[in-house]
Amino acid sequence: MKNKNLKIVIAGGGSTYTPGIVQALIKSRQKLDFSEIMLYDIDDTRNSDMQLIVEYQLKQENLQSEVSIKKSTDPEEAFRDSTFVFSQIRVGGLKMREVDEKIPLKHGLVGQETCGLGGFSYGLRTIKEILRIVEYVQRFAPDAWILNYTNPETIVSEAIRRVYPNVRMLNACDMTISIEETIARDYGYNRNNWQPVYYGLNHFGWYKSIYDISVDRDIMPEILEKISNEGLKIADFNKGDKTWQEAWDMLAKISRNFPGALPNNYLEYYLYSEETVEKMDPNYTRANIVLDGREKRTREMARKIRENESGDVLDFNFGEHGQYIVDMAVSIVNNDHGRYMLIVENKGAIPNLRSDAMVEVPAYVGRNGAEPISLRFDISDFHKGLMEVQNAAEKLLVDAYFENSYNKALQAFTLNQTVPNANVAKVVLDEFIEANRGYWPELH
Template sequence: MNKKQIITIAGGGSTYTPGIIQAVLNNSDRLPISEIRLYDIDGKRNEDMALIIDFMLKKEGHSDVVLSSTENPKEAFTGCDFVFSQIRVGGMKMREKDEKIALKHGLVGQETCGLGGFAYGMRSMGGLLEIVGYVQEYAPEAWILNYTNPESIVSEAVRRQFPGIKMINACDMTISIEETIADNYGYDRKEWVSTYYGLNHFGWYTEIYDKSLGRDVMPEIIEKLTSQTMKVADFNEGDQSWQDAFNMMSVMTKDFPTHIPNNYLEYYLYPDMVVEEADKNYTRANMVMDGREKNTKEMAEKIRSGVKEDVLNFNFGEHGQYIVDMATSILNDEHRRFMLIVPNRGAIPNLREDAVVEVPAYVGATGVEPISLRQPIPDFHKGLMEAQVAAEKLLVDAYFEGSYQKALQAFTLNQSVPSARVAKIVLDEMIEANKEYWPELS
């Protein structure tokens, strides 16, 4: 039996924290814990979340687990074993600005894609590098399991400044896609061995081997996708924006029926359609603030008021389970397979070596072992990816060098942007909006 672990959640006030904690509690045989620390620079959000997590621990008979919430990095990280990072630098208010500035100029307004994603990336790099620095100082042997977006950009930044850090970068979107496909078409995702490549929120499935059926089921899934629209999975039920995204997945598959796309590709392949359907005054950030964030505050207030029944109101999904599975795979040397964001180094043989890509990988006690695809990827995908990789690298250059010129090049090259003129207009507005968060560019 492993010793009981100390887990720190960076961005502890996030509305996703209860899902992670629930997954930790559900897997206490594989991930025994002695302590949970919630770290957040927003003390009020962290206090609310601590109330909710304390309620969960007592309700499920885990009163022996020590819970703390803090804004002090030394208290948060000293001696911890795992850091689950899910910070959002600037919070939802800055996400709203990212989305609405882009939309005002006829561009995609989305938190990780397009110029909104680049604005968020410029904020996130500084925040995550700070977290990694704290971990290196106070818990150098800890593993950082990172959910902080935009993953490709922040992964590149961390790789440059902390090349030897024990960190795994992951996104649960592929699991969400697979769960949705399996639920709609009658498969068991636990029987799947999937092959996928791309960048974060920018990739394609090449094979979905079903062990129970003994065959690649991707051709039949493509046929289904092109003939019938999927319904969102239970964890996104009632969310029209996610339903729209999966509707677009069918459109993409009809137009390009050789692979199953990540549904975020709609922002790069069909930006005009996305903008036409968008509400410039009420974006996804507003939906989250009026939904998950409001719901979290209401739960905390119920607990403060002494309510004991019908308090927790979460739809956990796979988000928490995915990161916990990574932790247990490290702790128990399980060598489980995940889709992870890693330096390419030949995993995609005809893509530049230093790209940060998302591919299948095994995780064990020594970390990540990426799987080589062996075969070159198609020129269409390669061309899209190479342009986006270059744009992301230029953005990271801009951050470290304080270079306005590199930032403008990155914004111009982003796959959702039609011209340098509009890229410059949006960049200048983003600089003004992000004075508190971005490095000075000159």
């Protein structure tokens, strides 16, 4: 594998998360010798703004003569000769994310971009485009690795598994890292000493243990006690966003009510759907918060650079989001066998769960890709039951996409654990069909 003068493609280059990825690339350049960053996006305006920002970042680090930054809306130009493709596409943009969130809320259901029926809407919209990205990479850079951040991860990875079972691709989510970073920061731990054991589906899982090599023991019991007694606090990069503090508060509640495992905070949408809906404003959802926050700040950064303003121009802090995906690339290039939480086909990793489920478990990453860890224990009936229902619903949704099946879509919507009955599932499905015309496949 080529390990010098690498070409890094960011698919969804206009995303507000791109500066965080570039920041991580710059920080890791001694380990990842890249000479080109290519921004690929179908929205040339957003891509142009991001090119300005990335160029500014490179100048700040005196790398403008060593690293070229390019943008393109043409897939061949973008992907040809690439080494890594970081995929973070959002099909339909924030406008359609708002639709995903507000239609369920109108009916008293969870309105969220990856969970509940909003996540299913987003999933059906995304499958076609993520498969197209994979096809482009197979055609123009067959030796490249795709590191995928595109949501909803389990649905996306299930679709890719069916069409491209042998693709050089890692599907990852940074939510587990955010949970770990928050715990380590709040309670004074060093996360670099941890070897966590986690299992689930994407945004739907639990930590069984967190072994700390610095003290040579599992510190999960004391972490759970601290969370129960003290709770968790919002991170600096989410400061001012009360929805994140509410998420950490719900994580503490789940930990107290279902002791023995540390949950992913997204489980609140399934275990306490009515309570989460009560906290949501059906007229001003997370999409609106992002539009008025991160999106606005990004446009302002580009304006300042374009108009040669002085002073503090760069205004972003995305925590570990960018570093996590860059670290995986480093682990592949250098064959480091670093340990990451990845979405992989189960194949016995969780012994008492169906083999073809796309699960999120620890895996070692090297030149040959992911080597998932076999947990070597049966998960509890409670966790297994929750996961089996969620997995069946997601597989039915992917069936609906490939079979153009209205019936399979309705089954998936009805089975979703945020939905109380088939009547409301059908009403929301029919509204989403209208809202997603031109994005979804035609369902018959």
